[in-house]
Amino acid sequence: MDGSMTGDPDGTAVGYPDLLNRDRAEVISTLRSGSHLLCCLDFDGTLAPIVDDPDEATLPPATERVLARLHDEPDVTVAIVSGRSVLDLRSRVELPVTLVGNHGLERLDRASADTRGPDRSGSTESVAGAFRPVVHPLAAAAVPRIEACAATLETVLAPLPNIRVESKRLTGTVHYRTAPAPVAQLCRQLTVDVVERFGDERLSLSHGDEIVEFGPAIEWGKGDAVELLRNEHPRGTRILVCGDDTTDEDAFRALRRSDVGVRVGDRTRSTARYRTDSPRTVREFLDQLAAPVLSETVACGD
Numbered sequence: 001m002d003g004s005m006t007g008d009p010d011g012t013a014v015g016y017p018d019l020l021n022r023d024r025a026e027v028i029s030t031l032r033s034g035s036h037l038l039c040c041l042d043f044d045g046t047l048a049p050i051v052d053d054p055d056e057a058t059l060p061p062a063t064e065r066v067l068a069r070l071h072d073e074p075d076v077t078v079a080i081v082s083g084r085s086v087l088d089l090r091s092r093v094e095l096p097v098t099l100v101g102n103h104g105l106e107r108l109d110r111a112s113a114d115t116r117g118p119d120r121s122g123s124t125e126s127v128a129g130a131f132r133p134v135v136h137p138l139a140a141a142a143v144p145r146i147e148a149c150a151a152t153l154e155t156v157l158a159p160l161p162n163i164r165v166e167s168k169r170l171t172g173t174v175h176y177r178t179a180p181a182p183v184a185q186l187c188r189q190l191t192v193d194v195v196e197r198f199g200d201e202r203l204s205l206s207h208g209d210e211i212v213e214f215g216p217a218i219e220w221g222k223g224d225a226v227e228l229l230r231n232e233h234p235r236g237t238r239i240l241v242c243g244d245d246t247t248d249e250d251a252f253r254a255l256r257r258s259d260v261g262v263r264v265g266d267r268t269r270s271t272a273r274y275r276t277d278s279p280r281t282v283r284e285f286l287d288q289l290a291a292p293v294l295s296e297t298v299a300c301g302d
């Protein structure tokens with residue numbers, strides 16, 4: 001994971017404007033003025049509302065419809081760029097959009113997988129289902145260490161109530177959202193201790209939204225994944241990045257002047273140029289960005 005994942009974002013844009021209340025038309029016009037539009041959207045807290053149980057996070061149907069409209073446009077690419085694994089994302093997002101998982105360490109291009117023809121292995125599984133994600137080679141090599149660390153944390157944290165260890169193969173997440181404050185504090189401390197000792201400087205730590213995350217200590221994050229995607233699109237592509245958490249700052253830093261970064265929520269300093277309140281207001285913005293003529297009413301429920 002990128003070195004920036006070791007602490008809070010160091011952005012300077014406090015009090016930055018709300019995307020939907022200021023400059024909206026200008027932002028949409030900027031994004032639409034390039035040769036192509038690449039939308040890199042975080043999942044939890046950006047497209048999917050935050051919930052206590054990470055297994056229960058879902059993409060609201062109204063958001064899925066807006067993403068489908070964007071995805072259907074020939075000059076638009078939609079990528080979900082998340083801390084979740086791509087296999088997890090695949091079960092939550094049915095659209096054949098690009099999935100970037102584990103904070104940029106793996107990627108699954110379902111649109112191209114769908115057009116590859118029959119699976120040569122003879123499997124009865126669909127081609128898209130059988131298609132394997134591309135994984136950063138250094139991250140792949142670190143899987144045994146990550147999995148062993150996750151197993152150790154399971155044991156060490158087992159006595160603590162309302163703590164959950166999510167093992168995602170390339171990275172791991174310790175959740176304390178529903179734990180009482182003293183338990184959450186102890187959980188954070190124990191997690192840092194275990195990862196630092198176990199990792200032997202080959203694992204890195206990051207503090208996110210009611211979570212501590214660990215992964216391989218390599219200089220690679222969401223920003224690198226966004227940059228790779230940029231290079232695969234026509235010159236003059238405009239990029240929209242929306243995200244709500246620590247590792248999204250890395251993606252914001254990959255943006256250029258003609259791109260647009262949007263931090264969701266207003267609790268934290270950010271390097272994003274804009275902010276917006278919630279997954280609902282993200283959807284409203286994407287709805288307007290997608291195709292004004294076909295726009296769903298913003299009052300449309302989830």
Ligand SMILES: O=P(O)(O)OC[C@H]1O[C@H](O[C@H]2O[C@H](CO)[C@@H](O)[C@H](O)[C@H]2O)[C@H](O)[C@@H](O)[C@@H]1O
Binds near residue numbers: 044046081247
């Ligand atoms: O990059 P993201 O798509 O935002 O993924 C970041 C982490 O999101 C998930 O945890 C967060 O959402 C949960 C469900 O709403 C919530 O319970 C938790 O407190 C949040 O931190 C996910 O479980 C992690 O694996 C992701 O790394």
